[in-house]
Amino acid sequence: MEVKIAENAGFCFGVKRAMNMAWDELENKGDSQVYSLGPLIHNKQAVDKYKEKGLIEIDSLDEIPNDRKLIIRSHGVAKKIYTDSQSKNMDIVDTTCPYVKKIHDIVKEFSDKGYKIIIVGNAIHPEIIGINGWCNNEAYVINSEEEINSISFNDNDQYCVVSQTTANLDSFDRIVEKLQSKIENLIVKNTICFATKERQLSAIDLANEVDCMVVIGGKHSSNTQKLVNICKDIVPTFSIETKEELELEKLKGFKIAGVTAGASTPDWIIDEVIEYLKEI
Ligand code: SF4
Known part of the structure; x- marks a missing residue:
């Protein structure tokens, strides 16, 4: 199968920045514990990798003792989280996208x-x-x-x-x-992020050149699901999180596949899917 990749796909600037900041904290954490309020990104495979490295995911500040390190994810949080963290003397690593x-x-x-x-x-x-x-x-x-x-x-x-x-x-x-x-x-105030728009436009361009599209990204990732809907209007589209979800029988009938990915999909997952498709 011939595989074409969208010009803009995968981690956006804000997610890349947040994931790098979080990884640096985990690399240098020593014996201390590092927490994230909610999953770092809407991508289970990437989140699991960070958990293996020692990241502890919590849903509420009440779940952790004072004086701990807390990563605020790229989605950002309410003002109250900052004030509550301060009163618990937390060390905040703020990866909120600018x-x-x-x-x-x-x-x-x-x-x-x-x-x-x-x-x-x-x-x-x-x-x-x-x-x-x-x-x-x-x-x-x-x-x-x-x-x-x-x-x-x-x-x-x-x-x-x-x-x-x-x-x-x-x-x-x-x-x-x-x-x-x-x-x-x-x-x-139009505060739509250009990274999202860029990914959508690249997906449209590519979908018009290929027989089918494969969109990689978390099922809960809003920008991934938007890419799926956009592509669906143009060609048959497969929405997957990892290569394991690709349905060989359904893909066999297509000659050229286009690949795009949501802003929270790591490169290694995209590469795995591309390699798998090329082998069909
Ligand atoms: S606003 Fe969201 S999509 Fe845009 S760069 Fe930041 S994290 Fe990425």
Whole structure:
């Protein structure tokens, strides 16, 4: 099988930075314990590798004693996590992606000025939970134009809208257009990360050149699942986490496969899949 790889695929700048920072901490930890609040990234295989190296995953600060080292992952966290960590005298290794940090700053600035915050994104995604925590968890979180109808806007209020970094640009634009028709004082901050867009555009280009697409990435990775949906509209698409999930019988009928991967997929997993496909 001929295999083509998307121009932009796999670890983005923010994830690469966070994973390198976390690995450095584990390399130099000595006898001390290093914790991460939630899985480092939405990729089980990579997370397992870090756990083998000694990383301990927790869901809440209450689970660990004071004075420990805590890695904050690239998705970022709410302001309260920083204050709680300080009161427990934790040593924080903050790997929050700078693009996410920028959203925290925007949300805090406008919320402090009295603006109501609107976040376009998935309400249960850790990035959104973190962002909402910089405006006292008072943001309206919406993920579609329809959801706007459930909000009653006040003409006397000012609003600021931001987006999840992995939001779809077209959908964000449509939501903003509808918000603008309902809100007089609306500040729009398009905080979609370019890395996401780049991966989506490369996936579209490649999907148009091949017989099928293989998208590698975590089932819970929002940017991976967006790549899957984009590719599905163009060619038959296989969504996998590792090469073991490839279905040989289904792939045999295709001559050229395109490969792309979500922003939290490590290179070694991508390489394994490519090698496997080439052997078909
Ligand atoms: S997708 Fe963008 S915002 Fe998210 S971690 Fe990567 S570089 Fe940062």
